Amino acid sequence: MTQSKRASRSAPIRVLIAKPGLDGHDRGAKVVARALRDSGMEVIYAGLRQTPEEIVRAALEEDVDLIGLSILSGAHMALIPRVLGLLKKNKAGAIPVFAGGIIPDEDARRLRSAGVRAIFGPGASLEEIVTTARKLARPAA
Amino acid sequence: MTGAPRLPAAARAICSGDRRALARAITAIENGDPDAGPILRSLYARTRQVPIVGFAGPLGVGKSSLINLLVSHLRSVARTVAVIAVDPSSPFSGGSVLGDRIRFEARANDAGVFFRSMASRGAAGGVAAATLEASRLLDAAGFDVVLVETVGSGQVDVAIREIASTRVVVLVPHLGDEVQTLKAGLFEIADVFCVNKIDLPGADTARRDLAELVGLAPAAGRWTPRIVGTSTTVPSGIADLWGAIEAHESFLDSSGTRRTGERQRLTAEIVGLVRDRLGRELTRELENDPDLRRLLDRVVAREIDPRTAADRLRNAVRRSR
Numbered sequence: 066m067t068q069s070k071r072a073s074r075s076a077p078i079r080v081l082i083a084k085p086g087l088d089g090h091d092r093g094a095k096v097v098a099r100a101l102r103d104s105g106m107e108v109i110y111a112g113l114r115q116t117p118e119e120i121v122r123a124a125l126e127e128d129v130d131l132i133g134l135s136i137l138s139g140a141h142m143a144l145i146p147r148v149l150g151l152l153k154k155n156k157a158g159a160i161p162v163f164a165g166g167i168i169p170d171e172d173a174r175r176l177r178s179a180g181v182r183a184i185f186g187p188g189a190s191l192e193e194i195v196t197t198a199r200k201l202a203r204p205a206a
Numbered sequence: 207m208t209g210a211p212r213l214p215a216a217a218r219a220i221c222s223g224d225r226r227a228l229a230r231a232i233t234a235i236e237n238g239d240p241d242a243g244p245i246l247r248s249l250y251a252r253t254r255q256v257p258i259v260g261f262a263g264p265l266g267v268g269k270s271s272l273i274n275l276l277v278s279h280l281r282s283v284a285r286t287v288a289v290i291a292v293d294p295s296s297p298f299s300g301g302s303v304l305g306d307r308i309r310f311e312a313r314a315n316d317a318g319v320f321f322r323s324m325a326s327r328g329a330a331g332g333v334a335a336a337t338l339e340a341s342r343l344l345d346a347a348g349f350d351v352v353l354v355e356t357v358g359s360g361q362v363d364v365a366i367r368e369i370a371s372t373r374v375v376v377l378v379p380h381l382g383d384e385v386q387t388l389k390a391g392l393f394e395i396a397d398v399f400c401v402n403k404i405d406l407p408g409a410d411t412a413r414r415d416l417a418e419l420v421g422l423a424p425a426a427g428r429w430t431p432r433i434v435g436t437s438t439t440v441p442s443g444i445a446d447l448w449g450a451i452e453a454h455e456s457f458l459d460s461s462g463t464r465r466t467g468e469r470q471r472l473t474a475e476i477v478g479l480v481r482d483r484l485g486r487e488l489t490r491e492l493e494n495d496p497d498l499r500r501l502l503d504r505v506v507a508r509e510i511d512p513r514t515a516a517d518r519l520r521n522a523v524r525r526s527r
Contacts, residue, residue: 077301099303104301107304
């Protein structure tokens, strides 16, 4: 069992990066995906125009440690809670979710209380995102 | 205890269609987690030798798009299908961007499909170390067909040979002249050649060059690779591609080569497993061997050479066993 713990600690973090909804701007998501890759993570890049159902299915099939949602369309208050709800419904509510995009402070507060673990706006540094992502995926490490 | 091994809970869950249990077991295989062992051992007897179809070829030829269309075709004829898509890990950071899922269209509510991305994690040859055992798990989980997309490969990335029952080599027009097709490596492993992007100019030449290659090695009683033309932008040739794959699968049965091929692949797998295990044990033993340190001093002092040191160490290990 100790060997099992060792294996899982040194195993690469698997993270799903997806863009829910109708939003064609994926440069931010790609920049973050690349930074996470360069920090040694395995990034499953699901790309544009994903429904919450597709995102949750991908997260389960890929057995990810973490989900990052990028959203610039303004539909975050509709789409992100839907992803969280579907994760819970599939007994996967423990998978941490973080979000990035143009999200007003008031919405960010509400999303955090709904269960989003971190929210990054346009000013966030890649270093901050990578560090937070690692902490969310491996809280004990 | 004798007889059939008792199924661990995770293995039971996998057989009853629990996709999360399946996904977790694949992760355990990838991570070398000891939990994977009992699952793989207990499920081996349940594998049915379903077609495992490997797709190899240079990057950008359309392997992911082809697989996406092939999955739709298989679902339309009521076959369930699992996909493993391998992408490279960075030799620098160990990280990876697994992007084959992008080409995979939404089938959010279809339980007859399973898609898993896999990083190569330093393995050479176009697949990951976990790909073989993961595909076996997908077989045991009940999928009718397993499709394996290899890393966009170079000329010698032929490890898919050890995993797939049918190998599809995907090419596009204008990859080079006909002499390229004569070179060793990738072209030797094809059971089916798929010329994709057949709507582009040059497709006829590519098919002709391949037909010539195939014609150079006529062999009675052996499989002659099929050549299929496909397009994924305006989907065409997909049913032909599956037809060629099925023809090869039938040939494997009618010719008896499925059995001989399987024995060869299993020999390689078992010998490989023993070699890996012995290698790990030896490394551990040798690293802590006081003889090594003594020998090392003498090698550094140029009293003996590395080969002589290795001979002595090997003899010492043999005696101690």
